Amino acid sequence: MNRIEFFKEMRDGLFRTVQSVYEPFLKEDLEKIERAADSALGIVWYPVVNRYGQRENLEMKFVAGQPVILVRQGSNIEAMSGVCPKCSNLITITSLYLTGKCLNCGKTFNFTSHEKGLQLETFPLRRKEETIFIGIKR
Incomplete structure (x- = not known):
């Protein structure tokens, strides 16, 4: 050397x-x-899913009084608002086709192809140890 x-x-x-x-x-x-x-x-973090908690690819949960749609594609998880941005009604989700639809205004959202009839608000996610947290503004 x-x-x-x-x-x-x-x-x-x-x-x-x-x-x-x-x-x-x-x-x-x-x-x-x-x-x-x-x-x-003004973001507050709420636990949504532990590592083994979500089995379905599409699921709606209520977090801090707000409907949240959790979409799982492989190991990725995405969180979106469950409220229609046009008419403020709940979005009805269909697990079979992985779509969401507002029954009031008729707009749809496909979660696999992200074909957008609706512009859903997304929420930040944070993973700590084996729990996934969602950030919601107060």
């Missing part, structure tokens, strides 16, 4: 050591920043 390789190895080792020492502090600071941003935006 020549000097250049030795100094490169020393630099990389020092960098890894500093990174491993400061990583817990940075992670803690990032969590504080996330909590502050959520507080400023």
Whole structure:
């Protein structure tokens, strides 16, 4: 090993050591920043599904008094509002065809192809350990 390789190895080792020492502090600071941003935006996180809880590909739940449609495609989960943006009625979901329809105004939404007759509001999701949380504004 020549000097250049030795100094490169020393630099990389020092960098890894500093990174491993400061990583817990940075992670803690990032969590504080996330909590502050959520507080400023008025977002409250509610547990929706644990890792093994959702078996269906399309499901409607009521979270904090709001209807939420949970769509599962493989390992991805997406959360959308269960209220029609045009007439404010509940959307009726059909698990067989993976569609949602407003019975009042007749607009439909296909959850597999995302063919949009309706523009449904989406909610942010956060996964912590084995639980999925949904962020809803107060």
